[in-house]
Amino acid sequence: MLDSLLTDHIGLRIEGCGPPIVLLHSSMSSKSQWRELIDSMRDRYRLIAIDLLGYGESAMPSSFECYSLRDEVHLVESVLARELRPGEKFHLIGHSYGGMVALQLAAQAQPQLVRSLSLFEPIAFHLLPERDPDLAVVREVWREIQDRVDAGDGRGAATRFVDYWSGPGAFEQLREERQRVLAAQVSKVLLELVAVSNEACNAAAYRRIEVPTCLIGGHWSPEPAQRLMSMFASLLPHASCFAVQAGHMAPIAQPELVNPIFERFIEAVDASERRPIPSAVPDRSLATLRFSELTSVVRGQGWSRAIAFGLLGLVLSMVPLYATQSIGQHNAGIPPGATYPLEKEAWHEAPPGMPPGGTFAVISGDPLEAGPFVMRVRLPPGYMLPPYRRPKEEQLIVLAGAITVGTYGESGAIGTRKLTAGAYTSLPANELHFAHTQDGAVVQIVGIGPFEVTPT
Numbered sequence: 470m471l472d473s474l475l476t477d478h479i480g481l482r483i484e485g486c487g488p489p490i491v492l493l494h495s496s497m498s499s500k501s502q503w504r505e506l507i508d509s510m511r512d513r514y515r516l517i518a519i520d521l522l523g524y525g526e527s528a529m530p531s532s533f534e535c536y537s538l539r540d541e542v543h544l545v546e547s548v549l550a551r552e553l554r555p556g557e558k559f560h561l562i563g564h565s566y567g568g569m570v571a572l573q574l575a576a577q578a579q580p581q582l583v584r585s586l587s588l589f590e591p592i593a594f595h596l597l598p599e600r601d602p603d604l605a606v607v608r609e610v611w612r613e614i615q616d617r618v619d620a621g622d623g624r625g626a627a628t629r630f631v632d633y634w635s636g637p638g639a640f641e642q643l644r645e646e647r648q649r650v651l652a653a654q655v656s657k658v659l660l661e662l663v664a665v666s667n668e669a670c671n672a673a674a675y676r677r678i679e680v681p682t683c684l685i686g687g688h689w690s691p692e693p694a695q696r697l698m699s700m701f702a703s704l705l706p707h708a709s710c711f712a713v714q715a716g717h718m719a720p721i722a723q724p725e726l727v728n729p730i731f732e733r734f735i736e737a738v739d740a741s742e743r744r745p746i747p748s749a750v751p752d753r754s755l756a757t758l759r760f761s762e763l764t765s766v767v768r769g770q771g772w773s774r775a776i777a778f779g780l781l782g783l784v785l786s787m788v789p790l791y792a793t794q795s796i797g798q799h800n801a802g803i804p805p806g807a808t809y810p811l812e813k814e815a816w817h818e819a820p821p822g823m824p825p826g827g828t829f830a831v832i833s834g835d836p837l838e839a840g841p842f843v844m845r846v847r848l849p850p851g852y853m854l855p856p857y858r859r860p861k862e863e864q865l866i867v868l869a870g871a872i873t874v875g876t877y878g879e880s881g882a883i884g885t886r887k888l889t890a891g892a893y894t895s896l897p898a899n900e901l902h903f904a905h906t907q908d909g910a911v912v913q914i915v916g917i918g919p920f921e922v923t924p925t
Contacts, residue, residue: 478526478527478528479519479520479526479527479528479544479547479548480499480500480519480520480524480525480526480527481500481517481518481519481520481526481548482500482501482503482504482507482516482517482518483515483516483517483518483552484507484511484515484516485507485510485511485512485513485514485515485516486511486514486515487513487514487515488514488515488558488559488560488584488739489514489515489516489517489552489553489557489559489560490510490514490515490516490517490559490560490561490562490735491517491519491545491548491549491559491560491561491562491571492506492507492516492517492518492519492562492563492567493519493521493545493561493562493563493564493567493568493570493571494518494519494520494521494524494564494567495564495565495566495567495568495718495720495721496565496566496592496630496657496658496661497524497627497630497631497651497654497655497657497658498524498564498721499520499524499525499526500518500519500520500525501518501525502564502720502721503516503518503562503720505724505725505728506562506724506728506731506732509728509732510732510735513736514560514735517548517549517552517559519544519545519548521541521544521566521567521570522536522540522541522544522657523654523657524654524657527544529657530657530660533656533660536660536664537664537667537668538569538570538573538661538664538665538667538668538669539573539668541570541573541664542570542573542574542578545570545574546574546578546579549579549582556582557582558582558583558584559582559583559584560583560584560585560587560735560738561574561575561583561584561585561586561587562587562588562731563586563587563588563589563591564588564589564590564720564721565589565590565591565592565717566591566592566661566665568588568589568590568591568592569591569592569593569661569665569669571586571588571591572586572588572591572593572669572670572675572678573669573670575678575680576670576674576675576677576678577670577674580677580678580679580680583680584680584738585680585681585682585683585734585735585738586678586680586681586682586683586705587682587683587685587731587734587735588682588683588684588685588701589685589686589719589720589727590685590686590687590690590694590697590698590717591697591701592661592662592665592694592697593665593669593697593700593701594607594662594665594666594693594697595665595666595669596672596697596700597693597696597697603692603693603696604693606692606693607693610629610630610633611659611662613629614626614629614630614655614658614659615659617629618655618656618659623652623653623655623656624648624652626652626655627640627648627651627652627654627655628640628641630651630655630658631643631651633691634690634691634716634717634718635716635717635718635722636689636716672704675701675704675705676704676705676706678705678706678707679706679707680707681707681709681734681738681741682705682707682708682709683708683709683711683730683731683734683735684698684701684702684705684708684709684710684711685710685711685712685713685719685727685730685731686698686710686711686712686713687712687713687714687715687716687717687719688712688713688714688715688894688895689714689715689716690716690717691717694717695892698710699889699891699892699893700891702891702893703890703891709734710866710893711730712864712893712894712895713726713727713730714726714895715727815830815831816828816829816830816847817829817830822857822920822921822922823846823854823922824852824853824854824855826848826849826852827846827847827848827849827852828846828847829844829845829846829847830844830845831843831844831845832844832845832913834918835918836918836919836920837918837919837920838918838919839917839918839919840917840918841915841916841917841918842915842916842917842918842920843913843914843915844913844914844915844920845868845911845912845913845914846911846912846913846914847909847910847911848870848872848906848909848910848911848912849909850906850907850908850909851905851906851907852905852906852909852910853903853904853905854902854903854904854905855903856877856901856902856903857901857902857903857922858899858900858901858902858922859896859898859899859902859916859920859921859922860898860899860921861898861916861917862895862896862897862898862916862917863895863896863914863915863916864893864894864895864896864914864915864916865888865893865894865895865896865912865913865914865915866892866893866912866913866915867888867889867890867891867892867893867910867911867912868890868911868912868913869890869910869911870889870890870906870908870909870910870911871887871888871889871890871906871907871908871910872887872888872904872905872906872910872912873885873886873887873888873904873905873906873907874886874887874888874894874896874902874903874904875902875903875904876896876900876901876902876903877900877901877902877903
C-alpha cells in the first residue's frame with residue numbers, strides 16, 4: 470500500500486462537470502498530456518487527470534526495491550475515493566504505461582465502477598511468448614537503457630527510450646529543459662517494465678473485462694506495440710478498434726488524431742446507455758443503430774472518414790474476430806467452405822471489381838451504392854489482387870488466416886505488411902495497393918460506396 474506521504478503528494482488536474490473521466494498518462498509524461506482533451510470535453514464531463522508516481526507533481530515511489538504496479542493502482546484508487554461519490558462509475562483512458570494501470574483497474578481493482586475503457590497501445594509485453602523475437606527486441610532496448618543508467622548516463626538512457634518509441638533523433642529535437650527532466654525520470658521507466666512483467670494481469674483476466682473498450686493504435690508504432698494491439702482486439706470481448714497515421718506517442722504529439730476518437734467513443738457509450746440496445750437484433754439493424762451512435766457526435770473531420778472509423782469500431786465490436794484462435798494463431802489453412810459465420814446463401818461470387826475466385830457477403834449497406842458499407846470477403850489459398858486504386862479510403866480487418874498487403878509509394882518504393890488474424894489497417898484513397906494470400910484469408914472491408922476497384 471502507498472504510505473500517507475505519497476498519497477498527500479499526488480498531482481491532479483480536475484476540470485468540468487458531468488460524468489467523470491479518469492486520464493492516465495504514459496511513461497515519462499504527466500497529466501499535462503491531456504490538456505487538449507480536457508479543453509474539448511470539460512463542458513460535458515468532469516475530467517480527472519492524475520500524475521502517476523514520479524511524474525509531474527506526484528512523488529517518486531518511496532522504495533524502488535518494493536515498487537509494484539499495484540502502487541500505481543492504489544494511487545489512482547486514493548484519488549477516486551476522494552473525488553468520486555461512493556459507487557459512482559467513471560470512464561477510464563490510459564496511454565502506454567498508463568494503459569497498463571487502467572487495465573489493472575478494469576480487470577481487478579475497480580471492475581464494477583469502470584463505465585468504459587479507452588486505451589492507446591498499453592505496453593503489455595508480458596503477453597508475448599517467452600521466445601518471441603519482438604519480446605527479444607524489447608528486452609534488448611531495456612538492457613541498453615539499464616546499462617546506461619548503471620553507467621550514470623541518464624541522458625543516454627533517456628535518448629534510447631525516446632528514440633525507440635518516437636524514432637531516431639526524436640530526443641535531440643526536444644528542448645534542453647525537457648531533455649533534463651526525462652534524463653532524471655528514466656530510472657522509473659525501468660521499474661515500470663519490471664512491474665508489468667511481474668504483476669500485470671494474464672490473458673484470461675483481460676477476457677473478463679466486460680465494459681465497452683476503445684483500442685487505438687498507430688500505424689508507425691514499433692512492431693511489438695502493433696502486435697499487442699491485435700492481441701487485445703482478440704482478447705477484450707467488447708473492443709472497438711481504430712488506427713491513426715501516427716506513432717506510439719500520438720496522444721502527446723498528435724492529439725488532434727486521437728482525441729476525437731476517445732471523445733466520440735465515450736459519448737457513444739453514454740448514448741447507448743440512455744437508449745439500451747436489444748440483446749438480439751439482426752446484423753443490419755444492429756449495424757444501423759450503433760453506426761448512428763458512433764458517428765452522430767463526430768466533429769471537424771471529413772464525413773466519409775469519420776463514418777469509416779465509426780464502422781471499423783462497430784465491426785470489431787459486433788464480429789469478435791471469428792476463428793482468430795483456431796486459424797490465425799496456428800497458421801492453419803482456411804477450412805473448405807468456411808463462412809465465418811454467415812450462411813452459404815449469403816455469399817456471392819467475386820466481390821465487385823476483384824478477380825474471380827473470392828466470394829463476398831454484405832454485412833451492412835450496399836457496396837454498389839453511395840454510402841457506408843461493411844463487406845466480408847473470403848479469399849482462397851494463392852489468391853492475388855493485382856495493383857489497383859480506390860477513390861475512397863477503406864479499412865481492412867483480418868478475421869482469419871493471413872494476407873500480405875502492399876503499397877507503391879510516390880517514389881516508386883514498395884512497402885508490404887503481412888496481416889494475420891486480429892490485425893487491421895487503413896488503405897488511403899487513390900494510392901496504389903496490391904495484396905495476396907498464400908493460405909487463404911477471411912477479411913472485412915469497411916468503407917464508403919460505391920466500391921470501385923480500378924486496376925492499373
